[in-house]
Amino acid sequence: MEIILLERIEKLGGIGDVVTVKTGFARNFLLPNNKALRANDTNRKLFEANRGKIEADNAERRTDAEGRAKDIDGKQIVLIRQASNTGQLYGSVSVRDIVDALIEDGVAGVTKAMVELERPIKSLGLVDVKVKLHPEVAVTVGVNVARSPDEAEMQKQGIDVIQAMFEEEHAEAVATALEPDSEDEFDDATPPSEIAAEEAPADDAEEA
Template identity: 55%
Template sequence: MEVILLERIDNLGQMGDVVKVRPGFARNFLLPQKKALRANENNLEVFRQRRAQLEAENLKRRQEAEEVAKKLDGLQIVVIRQAGDSGQLYGSVSSRDIAEAITEAGASVMRNQVIQDRPIKALGLHDIRVRLHPEVSIVVTINVARSESEAELQQKAGKFVSFEEQQAREEAAEAEALERAAEAEAAAEAEAEEAESEEDELYKESS
């Protein structure tokens, strides 16, 4: 089936292009979403008459999308899920979950704007593309973790941190804290000895 595109469509063409698509794609998506018209003489004339209006509307939507893109630039969203020690989720994070999380962060996004080949099924940081407009896309980072503290750890590490790595980090942090405490205690003792020595010297001089 041939259609006239009313906006830019990835991998198809620009506004005004006449392209051939699968009938099901046209009937189920392009036509009901008003993204295209059936390609015939009448609709070509309708498009020519409406082109300036369509371009103006598209420009306005694109500018609005660019404003949202600035707001979401560099956004990292934490999604808490249950998972095993290996990092595999007991379930998944879908495009609907991501859209809801972004909306909660302050920018209204629909599920079909989240470009996701497959659901997220593992802990860690996942870069997901969000199409705010046919000509405006951004990438948000989805930080999937079992807790807020784990999410913070993953953000610092830039990746999923296994149970063993977490234990090793905790042990290293504990050892460092003990070492600092020992150094502080030794410094305090040295300072006390020095003060006592100075007192002895003053006593001897006065006597």
């Protein structure tokens, strides 16, 4: 399907460009979200008649997004989740979770459509997520998924929590293996009482 873009679309083009896209993409996303018009004679004339206003509105939204980006870019949100000792979450972190966390952190005006997450997050750790405040303005938000605030702080400092846990468990196992066994100690050395008992007959014989 041929369409006229009403805003910049990554990998497609900019405002006013006439491009060909799959029909499903146009009908399910571009057209209902007012990102494009069908490329027919009527819409071409309509676009040209309103081109100045469309471009001016876009520039205003871009300027607003650029101002907001300064406060959002590089921000890190913390999501506390239950997980196994291998770091796998009991569940996952979705786009909705990220949006809710941003709003709770004071970032207004973020919608699910702005968050680019290829797949749900299913393990502990830090994940960089792109948030498009405008078709031409994107920021990166850090998502810190941890089992507790303390672990989140460790991850923020660059510590691999799961690796640190494994190393601690390994160190404890080695220390336990190296601890002397009290029973073995008595087996290797003759108790003083037995030594005294063995020496006693010899002393009695000398006295006789």
